[in-house]
Each structure stands twice: as structure tokens, then as C-alpha cells.
Amino acid sequence: MPEFGFLEGQPFWIVYFALFGIVLCRAQATYWIGRGLGAGVTRSRMGERLGPRLDRAKRSIDRYGAPVVTLSFCTVGVQTAVNLSAGAMRMRFPRYLAAMVVGCLIWAGLWGVVISGLVGTWWTLFLGSPWLAIGVVLLAAVAVAALVLRSRRRDRTPLATGDSSTTVRPH
Numbered sequence: 001m002p003e004f005g006f007l008e009g010q011p012f013w014i015v016y017f018a019l020f021g022i023v024l025c026r027a028q029a030t031y032w033i034g035r036g037l038g039a040g041v042t043r044s045r046m047g048e049r050l051g052p053r054l055d056r057a058k059r060s061i062d063r064y065g066a067p068v069v070t071l072s073f074c075t076v077g078v079q080t081a082v083n084l085s086a087g088a089m090r091m092r093f094p095r096y097l098a099a100m101v102v103g104c105l106i107w108a109g110l111w112g113v114v115i116s117g118l119v120g121t122w123w124t125l126f127l128g129s130p131w132l133a134i135g136v137v138l139l140a141a142v143a144v145a146a147l148v149l150r151s152r153r154r155d156r157t158p159l160a161t162g163d164s165s166t167t168v169r170p171h
Contacts, residue, residue: 012112020108023073027083027100034087041088061089066099073103074110 010018042054065086072082086096126133 016112019111023104023107030083031087034084038088058089062091069099070103073107
């Protein structure tokens with residue numbers, strides 16, 4: 001992985017805790033930027049108009065947001081939006097911190113083992129045979145597309161029941 005090249009050849013625990021520190025700092029920065037933006041919105045005319053609805057949203061995020069924060073670290077792209085939103089909605093910091101630390105531990109494990117292994121293997125393949133590496137990516141994209149289409153088609157097919165009426169599965 002070029003962006004983490006300084007970790008190449010290091011023992012796993014150094015890689016893991018370095019990645020943990022990186023994501024911890026990034027998530028904290030995103031949360032506090034969101035906190036500042038949220039304070040501005042709350043004091044604005046839009047915040048005054050939203051009034052009780054904004055307060056209700058803040059209470060909901062504070063109450064139910066911790067699992068969302070933790071699970072967002074298993075995604076790509078959503079993580080930043082969730083951390084920013086948690087800050088903007090002023091999620092209580094102790095609750096956010098606990099959820100974020102668990103998420104950071106998960107993220108460091110995913111990147112340190114699974115994703116870095118996949119990326120490293122693909123990069124080695126690319127250096128040896130760029131066309132084969134591109135073919136692997138295309139094959140993976142076709143497989144994912146086929147799985148998505150199959151899932152959507154299955155959701156549209158009638159349930160197997162005794163009568164001949166056509167019912168569609170609920171989503």
C-alpha cells in the first residue's frame with residue numbers, strides 16, 4: 001500500500017497500532033469539525049426554524065448513534081459522513097468516544113490484515129502482469145454485478161405458495 005509504505009516489513013502490532021492511531025486522529029478531527037459546523041447551524045436562522053425537530057434529532061443520534069458510529073468503520077465513504085454528523089448533532093462525547101474507539105480497532109484490523117493483503121496481492125500481480133491484474137478487477141466487478149442482479153431478481157419473483165396469485169416479497 002503506497003500510502004502506508006512506511007509500515008512495510010514492520011511487525012503486525014506496529015502496523016496495527018499505527019493504523020489505529022491514524023484512524024483515531026482522522027475520526028476525532030472529523031467529529032470536531034462537525035461539532036463546530038453544528039454549533040453554527042444551531043445558532044443560525046435555519047436552526048431556529050428547525051427548533052424542536054433539531055432537538056429531537058440530536059436526542060435520537062445521542063441515543064441510537066453509537067452502533068452506527070462503530071459500524072461505519074466497516075464501510076468506505078460513509079465513515080466520514082457519520083463522524084461529521086455525530087459531531088454536528090452534538091452526540092455526547094463519552095458515548096461517541098467509546099463507539100469510535102471500537103470502530104477504530106475494527107478498522108485497523110481490517111486494513112492491517114484483510115484490505116492490505118488484498119491490495120498488496122493485487123499490486124504484486126499488477127507489477128508482474130498489468131493486464132492480468134486489470135482482468136482480475138473486471139472479473140470481480142462482473143461477479144459483484146451478477147450477485148446484485150440475482151438478488152434484485154429474486155426480490156421481484158413471486159413467493160412459492162399454494163395459490164396461483166403473484167405476490168411480491170417485501171423489502
